[in-house]
Amino acid sequence: MGRIDSERGSDNPRNTTENQPLTLSQPESNQRADQSTPDNPKQDGKNNGNTAKELAREFRWVEWATVIINGGLAVIGIIALCVYNGQLKVMRGQLDQMATDGRPWIKITDVTIDTSIPPTPALSFMPFPTSNGDAPFINLRTEVSIKNIGRGVAQNVYIMPAFVFETGKETQDAISPAEKRTCESYLFNDKPAQSFSWSALFPGDEVKYRLAVGGPFITQTIIKGNYLIATLIDCISYQFPLHYQTRSVFHVMGAQGKFIEVNKNLSPSQVRLLRDEHYEYAQ
Numbered sequence: 001m002g003r004i005d006s007e008r009g010s011d012n013p014r015n016t017t018e019n020q021p022l023t024l025s026q027p028e029s030n031q032r033a034d035q036s037t038p039d040n041p042k043q044d045g046k047n048n049g050n051t052a053k054e055l056a057r058e059f060r061w062v063e064w065a066t067v068i069i070n071g072g073l074a075v076i077g078i079i080a081l082c083v084y085n086g087q088l089k090v091m092r093g094q095l096d097q098m099a100t101d102g103r104p105w106i107k108i109t110d111v112t113i114d115t116s117i118p119p120t121p122a123l124s125f126m127p128f129p130t131s132n133g134d135a136p137f138i139n140l141r142t143e144v145s146i147k148n149i150g151r152g153v154a155q156n157v158y159i160m161p162a163f164v165f166e167t168g169k170e171t172q173d174a175i176s177p178a179e180k181r182t183c184e185s186y187l188f189n190d191k192p193a194q195s196f197s198w199s200a201l202f203p204g205d206e207v208k209y210r211l212a213v214g215g216p217f218i219t220q221t222i223i224k225g226n227y228l229i230a231t232l233i234d235c236i237s238y239q240f241p242l243h244y245q246t247r248s249v250f251h252v253m254g255a256q257g258k259f260i261e262v263n264k265n266l267s268p269s270q271v272r273l274l275r276d277e278h279y280e281y282a283q
Contacts, residue, residue, distance in 0.1 A: 103239075104152040104203070106148055106150075106238055108247075109145045110275075112143050112145075114143045114210050114212075115268045122266060123270075125138055126139060136219075136263075140271070144161070145207070147205065147207075148202065148203050152203065154200065154201040156240045161234050162182045162233050163215035164230075164232075165228055166221065166229040175249060179249060183245060201238075228260040228261075228262055229259055230252040246282045247281040248279070249275070249278075249279035251274040255270040
């Protein structure tokens with residue numbers, strides 16, 4: 001009986017549990033959470049610092065990339081601007097060339113003595129009234145021939161002649177500034193004062209103007225032997241207000257190739273006009 005009880009006792013599960021100590025186990029998820037969460041606050045700060053450095057490094061790279069891209073775009077813009085500027089200059093040059101090719105050009109073909117009134121002297125002297133009394137005055141009758149050798153119509157054509165008197169101490173070098181000063185005084189006026197004008201001159205047309213040129217002179221321009229060194233300047237202005245102009249210079253010589261003798265009238269056959277091509281000018 002006693003053996004049977006002991007065997008039965010071994011088969012009773014209640015007896016086995018009562019003999020083992022009781023233990024409390026945590027869930028697996030809680031264990032993993034406890035293992036992954038550090039208990040050291042310094043470790044947390046270190047991790048946060050590494051994250052901040054990584055973000056700063058990424059932002060710095062983005063900034064440099066932005067600077068490089070903007071710099072590249074700026075270089076491309078400068079290159080494009082240079083290209084466009086070059087193209088603009090080429091286009092302007094082509095337009096200027098087209099305008100030059102199609103513009104009028106007035107040429108002074110010749111200046112001669114007007115012989116339309118035979119009894120009248122071609123060159124004469126007369127007194128010219130001024131506020132200080134009469135001044136010596138010279139008058140010359142000329143015929144100016146001009147031609148439009150360009151491709152455009154020349155409009156508002158004005159001829160402005162003038163006398164220039166040189167002293168014996170001067171040379172021909174004084175003619176160039178006198179020509180420039182005289183012609184530019186007409187060029188930049190709103191309208192030339194003289195009435196020697198032509199409304200339109202078509203390409204290939206050639207016209208002649210008969211006009212008198214006069215001017216006072218002073219005694220300081222009279223050289224030894226009672227002579228004058230006279231120079232005739234013709235200024236042809238057209239296409240106002242574009243300031244197109246042609247200029248010519250002629251030396252006025254008296255009888256026998258001498259200078260002009262003061263107060264001595266000359267017939268057309270006694271006056272010679274010598275063209276000086278060194279002072280030809282056109283713009």
